Amino acid sequence: xxxxxxxxxxxxxxxxxxxxxxxxxxVARLPEYLRALHALAEIGRDTVxxxxxxxxxxxxxxxxxxDLSQLGSYGTRGVGYDVELLTSQISTVLxxxxxxxxxxxGIGNLGHALAGxxxxxxxxxxxxxxxxxxxxxxxxxxxxxxVRHVSEIxxxxxxxxISIAMLTTPPHAAQPVADMLVEAGVTSILNFAPCVLSVPxxxxxxxxxxxxxxxxxxxxxxxxxxxxxxxxxSASPKTASVNPPPPSPATAPGIAFSDQAENA
Amino acid sequence: xxxxxxxxxxxxxxxxxxxxxxxxxxVARLPEYLRALHALAEIGRDTVxxxxxxxxxxxxxxxxxxDLSQLGSYGTRGVGYDVELLTSQISTVLxxxxxxxxxxxGIGNLGHALAGxxxxxxxxxxxxxxxxxxxxxxxxxxxxxxVRHVSEIxxxxxxxxISIAMLTTPPHAAQPVADMLVEAGVTSILNFAPCVLSVPxxxxxxxxxxxxxxxxxxxxxxxxxxxxxxxxxSASPKTASVNPPPPSPATAPGIAFSDQAENA
DNA sequence: AGGCGCTTGTGAACGCGTGCACAAATCGGG
DNA sequence: CCCGATTTGTGCACGCGTTCACAAGCGCCT
Numbered sequence: 001x002x003x004x005x006x007x008x009x010x011x012x013x014x015x016x017x018x019x020x021x022x023x024x025x026x027v028a029r030l031p032e033y034l035r036a037l038h039a040l041a042e043i044g045r046d047t048v049x050x051x052x053x054x055x056x057x058x059x060x061x062x063x064x065x066x067d068l069s070q071l072g073s074y075g076t077r078g079v080g081y082d083v084e085l086l087t088s089q090i091s092t093v094l095x096x097x098x099x100x101x102x103x104x105x106g107i108g109n110l111g112h113a114l115a116g117x118x119x120x121x122x123x124x125x126x127x128x129x130x131x132x133x134x135x136x137x138x139x140x141x142x143x144x145x146x147v148r149h150v151s152e153i154x155x156x157x158x159x160x161x162i163s164i165a166m167l168t169t170p171p172h173a174a175q176p177v178a179d180m181l182v183e184a185g186v187t188s189i190l191n192f193a194p195c196v197l198s199v200p201x202x203x204x205x206x207x208x209x210x211x212x213x214x215x216x217x218x219x220x221x222x223x224x225x226x227x228x229x230x231x232x233x234s235a236s237p238k239t240a241s242v243n244p245p246p247p248s249p250a251t252a253p254g255i256a257f258s259d260q261a262e263n264a
Numbered sequence: 265x266x267x268x269x270x271x272x273x274x275x276x277x278x279x280x281x282x283x284x285x286x287x288x289x290x291v292a293r294l295p296e297y298l299r300a301l302h303a304l305a306e307i308g309r310d311t312v313x314x315x316x317x318x319x320x321x322x323x324x325x326x327x328x329x330x331d332l333s334q335l336g337s338y339g340t341r342g343v344g345y346d347v348e349l350l351t352s353q354i355s356t357v358l359x360x361x362x363x364x365x366x367x368x369x370g371i372g373n374l375g376h377a378l379a380g381x382x383x384x385x386x387x388x389x390x391x392x393x394x395x396x397x398x399x400x401x402x403x404x405x406x407x408x409x410x411v412r413h414v415s416e417i418x419x420x421x422x423x424x425x426i427s428i429a430m431l432t433t434p435p436h437a438a439q440p441v442a443d444m445l446v447e448a449g450v451t452s453i454l455n456f457a458p459c460v461l462s463v464p465x466x467x468x469x470x471x472x473x474x475x476x477x478x479x480x481x482x483x484x485x486x487x488x489x490x491x492x493x494x495x496x497x498s499a500s501p502k503t504a505s506v507n508p509p510p511p512s513p514a515t516a517p518g519i520a521f522s523d524q525a526e527n528a
Numbered sequence: 529a530g531g532c533g534c535t536t537g538t539g540a541a542c543g544c545g546t547g548c549a550c551a552a553a554t555c556g557g558g
Numbered sequence: 559c560c561c562g563a564t565t566t567g568t569g570c571a572c573g574c575g576t577t578c579a580c581a582a583g584c585g586c587c588t
Contacts, residue, residue: 021487024544025544025545025546026545027483028476028480031473031476032473032476034479035458035476036460039459049566050566056460057460062546062549063546065565065568066545066547066567068566068567069567069568075565075566075567076553076555076566077552077553077554077555077564078553078554078563078564078565079554079564079565080564094479095485095486095489096479100485109381109382110377110378112377113373113377113378114374114377116373117373117374118373119474120474120478123475124475124478124482125478125482164481164482166478187485187488188481188482189481190478194383195303196300196320196321202488204485206481208472208477209295209299210383211383211384211389212292212295212296212299213454213472214364214366214387214389214428214454215294215358215360215387215388216470217452217453217454217468218358218359218360218364218389218428218452219286219294219357219358220452220468221359221364221427221452224451225359289575289576313534313535314535314536324576326576326578327575327576329535329536330537330577332536332537333536333538337536337537339535339536339537340535340583340584341534341536341537341582341584341585342535342536342583342585343535343536343584344534344536531586531588532588533584533587534585535584535585536581536582537580537581537582537583538579538580538581538582539578539580540578540579541576541577541579542577542578543577544575544576545574545575546571546572546573546574547570547571547573548569548570548572549569549570550567551566552565552566552568553564553565553566554563554564554566555563556561556562556563556564557560557561558560
C-alpha cells in the first residue's frame with residue numbers, strides 16, 4: 001500500500017516465532033484462503049488439495065501453491081493440506097492468534113453499521129471502542145459499547161491496547177482524527193473516507209472507497225456497452241451476457257459451489 | 265478481477281466515442297484522480313501540474329503522467345492539465361456522464377448504511393432500488409426508497425435500467441441472489457459478502473471484504489511487533505512508530521496536505 | 529524574435545507477479 | 559517390497575506495471 005519498500009530483510013529468526021517477509025500480493029490472498037479453509041472445515045473436510053482449496057478461494061491453483069510454499073507450509077505430497085494445521089499456520093502468520101482490539105471513529109451511517117457488524121469477531125477482531133465528535137451521539141451505546149468523544153482517543157487506545165483503527169468520518173475530519181490516532185499509538189488505519197491520509201513512516205493505511213469501486217465497475221460497463229453497439233453481431237456468438245443460460249456452476253472443478261456459502 | 269484476459273483488442277473506433285482498452289491498474293487509479301480533481305476545482309485551481317495532482321491523489325507523478333497519456337489526455341507542456349477538461353475526460357472514460365442506476369440487495373446492517381450513504385450521488389451513482397428477502401423489512405422506506413422483495417428484481421432491474429448491483433446479503437444468500445441479478449440483466453456486481461461468486465462470462469464482480477482488509481493490516485501489525493521485540497535497539501533509531509513526533513506533513517512536496525481534506 | 533525555464537509525454541530498464549510444466553515425494557495396493 | 563497414482567513444491571519464462579531519465583513542446587520574459 002504505502003511506499004515503504006525497505007524491509008528488515010530478515011528471513012527466519014533462529015527459533016521462536018518464524019519471521020518471514022512475504023510478497024504483498026501473497027499477504028493479500030492469505031485471508032481469502034483462511035476463509036475458504038473455515039468453510040471447508042465446516043463441511044467436514046480435514047484435508048484439501050491445492051486444486052480444491054484454490055477453487056474455494058476463487059484463485060489459480062498454482063498461485064495458491066506458490067503462496068503456501070513461501071509461507072513454508074506443511075502440505076503432504078500425494079495427499080494435500082491438513083485443513084486444521086493450515087488454518088492455524090495462516091492465522092499465526094497473519095497475527096490472528098489473539099483477538100485484536102479495533103477502534104472505530106466516526107459513528108455516522110457507515111460507522112453505525114460497522115459497529116454492529118457481526119462478521120468481525122469470528123475473524124479475529126473485536127471492536128473495543130467507538131468515537132465521534134458529535135455531541136448528539138456521545139451518550140449512545142451500540143452493541144453494548146459506549147460512544148465516546150474523540151478527545152478520549154489517547155486514553156482509551158492505550159488502556160484497551162488498540163493498534164488498529166477504522167476511520168468512517170466525513171473526509172474533512174479524517175486527517176485530524178488520523179493524527180490523533182497515530183499520536184495515541186495506532187499503527188494501522190483502515191480509511192473509509194474518500195481522501196488521502198498523510199501518516200508518518202511505520203504507520204500503515206489501507207483505503208476502502210466504495211464510490212471508487214463502483215466507478216471501476218462503471219468503466220467496464222461503459223466498455224461493454226460501447227463494444228456491444230460497435231459490433232452488434234457479437235451479441236449472439238457466445239457471450240450474450242444478458243439472460244445467460246441457467247447460471248449453473250460454470251467455473252471450476254472440485255468443490256460444489258453451493259457448499260461454499262456455508263460460512264458465517 | 266476475473267480471469268477474463270481476452271480483449272476485443274479494439275483501440276480507437278474510427279470517430280465517435282473514443283474506444284480504448286486501458287490497463288486494469290490504470291483504470292483502478294482514474295477514480296482517485298477524479299476525486300483529487302474535484303477537490304482542486306473546489307479550491308479554485310484551474311490548472312494542475314502532474315506533480316501536484318499526483319500528490320493530491322497520493323500517487324507517484326510519473327505513474328500519473330503515464331496513466332493520463334494512455335488515456336490520450338490533453339495536457340499542456342510547461343503548464344499542466346486543465347482541471348475542468350481533465351475532469352470531463354476522465355468522467356467520460358469511466359462512463360459517468362449519465363448517473364448510473366444501482367440496485368442494492370440485502371438491507372441488513374451494512375445495506376442500510378449504504379442505502380443512506382450520501383457519497384454516491386455526487387460521484388455518478390443513484391441507488392434506484394432496494395431489495396431484501398426478509399418479510400419484516402419489506403414495507404420499510406429508506407431515503408424515500410421502498411424495500412422490495414427479491415422476487416421483484418427481474419422486473420425492477422429492467423424498468424429502472426439497472427446494470428450494476430451491490431450485494432450486502434449474508435454469504436449463504438449471495439450466490440442465489442447473484443444468479444437472480446445476472447438473470448435479470450445485471451452485468452456488474454459489487455460483492456460485500458465474504459464468499460466467492462460464480463458468474464457467467466461477461467459479468468464483472470468486485471469484492472469488498474472488510475475483515476480481509478483488517479487481516480492484512482493485522483499481518484503488518486504482527487510483523488512490526490515481532491520486528492520490534494526481535495531488535496529492541498531499533499526502538500530508538502528513527503522509526504519509533506509509537507508516539508512519533510508531531511504528525512506533521514512528513515510525506516511529500518507539492519500541495520500542502522492540510523488542504524486536501526477540503527473535498528466533500 | 530529569440531532564449532530560457534517549466535512540464536508533459538514516452539522510450540527503456542527493471543522488478544514483481546503469474547502461470548506452466550516437471551521433478552520430488554508420499555500413500556496405498558498388490 | 560515394489561509400483562503406480564496423486565499431489566506438492568519450484569525452476570523458469572513471460573508479461574504487466576513501475577520507475578527513471580530525457581527529449582519534445584509550450585509559454586513567458588526580455
